[in-house]
Amino acid sequence: MPDRADHVRPEGAEPKGVRRRQASEQWLFSGIYGLVLASAMVAALDATGEEAEPGADALWVLITALASSAAHGYAHVIAQRVSTDGAATTSRLRSVLAEWPLAASVLPTVGILVAAAAGWWAETTAADAALLFNTVALFGLGAWAARTAGHGWPSSFRAGGLDMLIGLVIIMANALIH
16 A cells, blocks of 8 residues: 555654543543542641631632642643743643643532532531542542553452542541541
């Protein structure tokens, strides 16, 4: 079969599917990071003996996630600047914006806390629900990542279970501290 121009990849271009895998890896990394961040923030903000302020807590979780995603993206920019010519490019802006899954992954926690602020349930119940949701989501992302990497179901469930341990450690620390 002769080479066709539409099948020739330009020099330096990524093979088909590589960009998709990188996007998936980025989403998984940032999503897991965001879930752990949201859990740690909820556990820290759910202080016993203090006046419940779930609306303010929701805002702090969101602000922290936005600041963390911007800082992580900007760290990539700094690393690129050091390794290349230092000129600002649109790819550097994309590095910062590529961290959106970190901020997006805290939105269920923010929603749960906003529901508590609306009086749908107590802040303590909301904090427990958010911690449980994030722990289950960590299991799901871990299992999904393993399945995407080609692992079988038993291996994927073990990987999800290990990721879920992060959430369980936060829950245990929250119980011990409070």
